[in-house]
Amino acid sequence: MTGLRSDFEPGTTRWAMRLAQWTALGIPAEDMAKPKIAIVNSSSGLASCFSHLDGIVGPLKEAVRAAGGVPFEVRTAASSDAITSAGAAGQYILPTRDLIASDIEVAVEGALLDGMVTLASCDKTTPGQLMAAGRLDVPTIVVACGYQPSGLFRGEHVDFEDVFLYAGHVATGRMTVEDLAEMAANAVTGPGVCAGMGTANSMHIATEALGMALPGSTPVLANGPRMWEAVAAAGARIVAMVAEDLRPRRILTPGAFRNAVAAVLAVSGSVNCVKHLQAVAVEAGCDVDVIALFEELAGQVPLLSAVKPNGDRQIDEFEAAGGAQALLYRLRPFLDLDQLTVAGRTLGEVLGGVDVPDSDVIRPVDDPLARHPGVMIVRGTLAPDGAVVKRTVADDGIKVFRGPARVFRSREEGIAAIRGGQVQAGEVLVLSGLGLRGSPGMAFTSAFVFALDGAGLGDEVVVVTDGQMSGLVNKGLVVAEVAPEGALGGPLGLVEDGDVISVDVEARTVDLDVPPEELAARRERLAPHPAPTGCSWLSVYARSVQPVARGATLGA
Structure with missing residues (x-):
């Protein structure tokens, strides 16, 4: 085969250096081409x-x-x-x-x-x-x-998702540490x-x-x-x-x-x-x-x-x-x-x-399990550039929700509030400042969602965040990756406790019911997000990461 970009002209410096290195690796000269x-x-x-x-x-x-x-x-x-x-x-x-x-x-x-x-x-x-x-x-x-x-836990199927979920139950006392340890030891085989x-x-x-x-x-x-x-x-x-x-x-x-x-x-x-x-x-x-x-x-x-x-x-x-x-x-x-x-x-x-051996597992398009989307993009005054929502096949959860906001600035702050009994049914729980620049890197907020499930609040509240969720999270109604992110002046960063937020899954909307003039005043008072410094990977990432609309790729 000729014309390979890896072919270097014999006698050149690159050719000689590579020949020396690869000969030492046991690669014969005839393989160089x-x-x-x-x-x-x-x-x-x-x-x-x-x-x-x-x-x-x-x-x-x-x-x-x-x-x-x-x-x-x-x-x-x-x-x-x-x-x-x-x-x-x-x-x-x-x-x-x-x-x-x-x-x-x-x-x-x-x-x-x-x-x-x-x-x-x-x-x-x-x-x-x-x-x-x-x-x-x-x-x-x-x-x-x-x-x-996967494995078995006391005769029942168990996998890593179960471990992830039930850890949230331990945090609220609904499962013992010993039971979770036994489950975890058997989940991945x-x-x-x-x-x-x-x-x-x-x-x-x-x-x-x-x-x-x-x-x-x-x-x-x-x-x-x-x-x-x-x-x-x-x-x-x-x-x-x-x-x-x-x-x-x-x-x-x-x-x-x-x-x-x-x-x-x-x-x-x-x-x-x-x-x-x-x-x-x-x-x-x-x-x-x-x-x-x-x-x-x-x-x-x-x-x-x-x-x-x-x-x-x-x-x-x-x-x-x-x-x-x-x-x-x-x-x-x-x-x-x-x-x-x-x-x-x-x-x-x-x-x-191609053959389809089991039509119950992978259904025909004219006889589907459901016709609603499992992955949705929602928009509104709280997420002008969009956010994502995951729905189950059964889709038996919350569809429309309206309630007062309770704002947290980290997943740890939110989990502490759940454990302390401060979170109430009917609230919209806002985790802000966890986006690509604010975190930086999009904080992993799934533990917060599983803690809610463990507290029995999964179907009683809605979570809205500019952070990301695990692909295995499918509990309650979570509006994630809200854009623009809060740390960069997006509406999510302007939400205060008690503000009313409305989510309508079918209409694909998420709205903040606060007058524009009030939001403008809050934005004026908002302290600018500090530019990251230092040589750590997260600092370098934060200085160059682009919005979710660009795939969160790196650029100028």
Whole structure:
């Protein structure tokens, strides 16, 4: 194969330096002219989400070599919502996504490698890898490395979501520490991402809908047979993609993002997919408004599957029913079937022979589980630039709510108020100053929501915040990622205790009932948010992060 960007002219300084380094690695001279493939391993020993990724690298290298390529493992940062959320009130979670993209850029672009296979696992690894693919525009395949097996607690199914939820019950005395410890010790029985339709599984499915994962490769059980099949196929296919010069920007088109949004809506996927997909579009230079796509398709795409926490189905049932391929087959009337995929075929060609083994798990579009949107964009005087709301398939929660505000400036302040019995039914609980700049990095506010559930207030109050929620949160009515954020002078930052806030889910509105002149006066009194200083990653992030409408990407 000739014409590779990684080929350096013999005798040059770059050629000689690389020859010296790679000879020391045991790479023979004749391999220097082969396609050089990065295996992007976003791994960490801090969480079980990633504990199997190192074991995937060896077989993937073998598959790349067998196809005529030369594999190089490169590593990136990796964050786990379960572990990395401990520091700085969860502020490191979202910024890690952009650090992953930059880690990949440094390794792949710095070495001028020809293509990459990325090992996707916990929440931020998938969007970070897709962002890098769009930014660098080198042939890329994303391999979803699977969901974790769950366990039993006193004879009943238990998974990580249950642990997350019931920790909030301990905080309010509804569950003992000993019971929670026993549950936690049995919830996760192997490696992989959370077993519900949280951000990880939602983004894995969205990646296949985008065309950036091999057909039929999401979701899969971590270390299961289908995961290993995808690994072998990706190793072979990436070398062919380099030869074909099939690059991400040919795949990441407006139609591809429309397909991904439809897939997320059909499974009531994580609300975090909204900003992640927008970030991928920004990095790929694709002129598409993902938020507008969610607004447009919300009234069209029906709910076809109800994997926990949206319903009673488990993720392994969804996989057995055909997974993303079966879902996309059902969604054909809503999809752009001419979109190219990493398989080198259009989505329509890929879906031509798909079967749906279980129509109860993945329903036909003319017999859906529900027709209301699972992910909604709401707007109003409190969120002029939008906010996100998650709805379950049953959708038996609050639809219309009007009540006085109780304002908190941190999740810890809010949790303390819940524990102290200060939160009352009928209130709208405002967590402000937790957005991209105010936090910085969007504080992780799910613990507050679960504490409310533990206190028996989940269906008695509404939460409104400019912070972010876990993709597994599906308790009560939460209006999250309110934009503009409070710290930058958005209306949320002007709310005072007792102000009346109205939320109407069906009308997709969230309004602050305070006269404009009063808000203007408050804005005049509002102290400016201090500019971040220092060299820490969160400080650098806060100085450069763009609004959610830009996917919370980094820029000038």
